Amino acid sequence: MNLNVDNFQDKTLYEQVADRIQRLIAEGTLQVGDRLPSVRRLHKQLSVSISTVLEAYRLLEDQGLIEARPQSGYFVKRASLIHLEEPQDSTQPQQQAPIEVSLAFRVSNHMRHSDRVNLGAAVPGTELLPIATLNRLMGQVIRANADDVHAYQASKGCEPLRHEAAKRLMDAGCSVTPGEIVVTNGTTEALHLSLRAVTCPGDTVAIESPTYYGLLEALESLHLKALEIPTHPKEGICLENLEAALQARKVTACALVSNFSNPLGSCMGDRKKQQLVELLNRYELPLVEDDIYGELQFEGSRPKAIKAFDTEGRVLYCTSVSKTLSPGLRVGWAVAGRYQVKVEQLKMSLNWMTSVASQLTVAAFLSNGGFDRHLRHLRRAYQSQLHRTSQAICEWFPAETRVSRPEGGYVLWLEMPPSFDAMELYEEASQHNISIAPGIMFSPSGSYQNCFRLNCGIPWSEEVHQAIQKLGYLSKRQLAARMLGMEDSRIV
Incomplete structure (x- = not known):
C-alpha cells in the first residue's frame, strides 16, 4: 500500500x-x-x-x-464519502386495497436470469456463503442419519434445530423454548402460516408502505386486503398513523419487517418496538413479524426483535437462514405465541414437514461455533458492497436522486423526481441485461412509480460498477427527456 x-x-x-x-x-x-x-x-x-x-x-x-x-x-468505518438525501417519509392514503401481483410475479422471474447483473432480486451472492462447509455437513448428516432423513418427522421440526434456533433468539432478546418453535420452509412459509392463523379471507392487514412484495403475494394468495401505513426510511412504520387506522377501521392484523426492512432498510428502536407492542395489546391485534435481516447489522449488537417485548403472545415471529447461510436449503422457523397450535396444524395440513436433511445440516452449522464468525465476515461484506453502491450512485445518478442509508441488510431504496418512471428504467435496463426492482412492486396501490430497489448482496465487481453507471446514464437520459417534453409543451 x-x-x-x-x-x-x-x-x-x-x-x-x-x-x-x-x-x-x-x-x-x-x-x-x-x-x-x-x-x-x-x-x-x-x-x-x-x-x-x-x-x-x-x-x-x-x-x-x-x-x-x-x-x-x-x-x-465506511466507504461512502458523500451522501445524497434520504427518501422522504411515505404519505400513502390509508385505504384498503386488493392485491394484484401479476407484475411482481413477472418481474421477479426476469430478475433471476443467469445472464443478468442481478440488482433486482434481494438475494445474497453465493460466493459469500459457506457452501463448501454446508455440503460437507450435509454429507455427514445423511451418513449419520441414513434412515431418519428419509422418514416422516414431527411437523414442528427436528429438536436439534429448534434447540439451536432458541439459542439464536436469545441474541434477539427473546426467551423461548425449543417447544415453542415451528420449523418452516423458509420465511415465506412462516409468513403464510402466521397470516392464515390470525386472519380469514376478506380481512384487512396493516402493512408498511412500501413493503416487501413477497408479503403482498402472501396477502393476495390468502385473499386478504392491505392497508398501507406511512413509513419513515430510518425509524419504520408511523405508530400515530397506525393507531389512527385502528381507531377508524377494522384491521385484523399487522405485518411488517422489523429490522432493516425490505425495501427501505428502516429499523425501529427498542422504545418504538415496545410502544408498538403496547399498541397491539390495547387493540388486541396480532402482529406477524418478519425478522429475516435481523442478524445483519453493520455496527454494534444485533437489534432486538419486536417479539422480545411481547408479553401477551400476540407477535408471530418469522425468520430463516436464507439471507445468512443458504436460500436453497429452505430452512426457517416461526414462534407463534398464543397461535402456536394453529400454526402447527396448518403446517401439517400444508406439507407436513420441512426437509430433515436441511434441518439437521443447519443445526450442525449453528452448533459448531462458526456461525458468528461467518456473520462477522458477511456483515463486513454487505456493508462494503452497500457503501460502494451508494458511492457509485452519488457519482453517476442525477443530483436529485434520494437514496436510503440502512444500517444493516443489503438493499437500497432510490427515490427519483416525481416525473420519473421506474418501469421505463426497468425495461431499458433489461435490454442491457441489468435487473432492478421497480417501486410499484412494493405497493398494492401501485405507488412509488418514481422509486426502485437495488440489491447489494452480490460482491462488488467491475461488472456491477458498470451496471450502476449504465443505470445512472439511463436515469439522467429519461429525466432530460421529461424536461424537454415539459419545455415543448410550454412552447406549444
Whole structure:
C-alpha cells in the first residue's frame, strides 16, 4: 500500500497524511472493515512523528471515515464519502386495497436470469456463503442419519434445530423454548402460516408502505386486503398513523419487517418496538413479524426483535437462514405465541414437514461455533458492497436522486423526481441485461412509480460498477427527456 505523503504548502503534515488515507478509501484500496497500519508502523513508513499520525487518525475519525477499536487499532468505518438525501417519509392514503401481483410475479422471474447483473432480486451472492462447509455437513448428516432423513418427522421440526434456533433468539432478546418453535420452509412459509392463523379471507392487514412484495403475494394468495401505513426510511412504520387506522377501521392484523426492512432498510428502536407492542395489546391485534435481516447489522449488537417485548403472545415471529447461510436449503422457523397450535396444524395440513436433511445440516452449522464468525465476515461484506453502491450512485445518478442509508441488510431504496418512471428504467435496463426492482412492486396501490430497489448482496465487481453507471446514464437520459417534453409543451 503506497502511502507517500504529498508536499502541499497549504496543508499541515497530518492533513496530508489524512488526505492520502482518505483517497485510498475512496479508491477502494482500503475497504469497510479493513485495519489501518498501526500508529508506530505508519510513523516509520512515512518518517513522521507519532503525534502527526495520531492527529491524522483523529481527523479521519471526526470525518466518520475510520474508528478506533480498543486493543485492536484503527479500522475503516465506511466507504461512502458523500451522501445524497434520504427518501422522504411515505404519505400513502390509508385505504384498503386488493392485491394484484401479476407484475411482481413477472418481474421477479426476469430478475433471476443467469445472464443478468442481478440488482433486482434481494438475494445474497453465493460466493459469500459457506457452501463448501454446508455440503460437507450435509454429507455427514445423511451418513449419520441414513434412515431418519428419509422418514416422516414431527411437523414442528427436528429438536436439534429448534434447540439451536432458541439459542439464536436469545441474541434477539427473546426467551423461548425449543417447544415453542415451528420449523418452516423458509420465511415465506412462516409468513403464510402466521397470516392464515390470525386472519380469514376478506380481512384487512396493516402493512408498511412500501413493503416487501413477497408479503403482498402472501396477502393476495390468502385473499386478504392491505392497508398501507406511512413509513419513515430510518425509524419504520408511523405508530400515530397506525393507531389512527385502528381507531377508524377494522384491521385484523399487522405485518411488517422489523429490522432493516425490505425495501427501505428502516429499523425501529427498542422504545418504538415496545410502544408498538403496547399498541397491539390495547387493540388486541396480532402482529406477524418478519425478522429475516435481523442478524445483519453493520455496527454494534444485533437489534432486538419486536417479539422480545411481547408479553401477551400476540407477535408471530418469522425468520430463516436464507439471507445468512443458504436460500436453497429452505430452512426457517416461526414462534407463534398464543397461535402456536394453529400454526402447527396448518403446517401439517400444508406439507407436513420441512426437509430433515436441511434441518439437521443447519443445526450442525449453528452448533459448531462458526456461525458468528461467518456473520462477522458477511456483515463486513454487505456493508462494503452497500457503501460502494451508494458511492457509485452519488457519482453517476442525477443530483436529485434520494437514496436510503440502512444500517444493516443489503438493499437500497432510490427515490427519483416525481416525473420519473421506474418501469421505463426497468425495461431499458433489461435490454442491457441489468435487473432492478421497480417501486410499484412494493405497493398494492401501485405507488412509488418514481422509486426502485437495488440489491447489494452480490460482491462488488467491475461488472456491477458498470451496471450502476449504465443505470445512472439511463436515469439522467429519461429525466432530460421529461424536461424537454415539459419545455415543448410550454412552447406549444
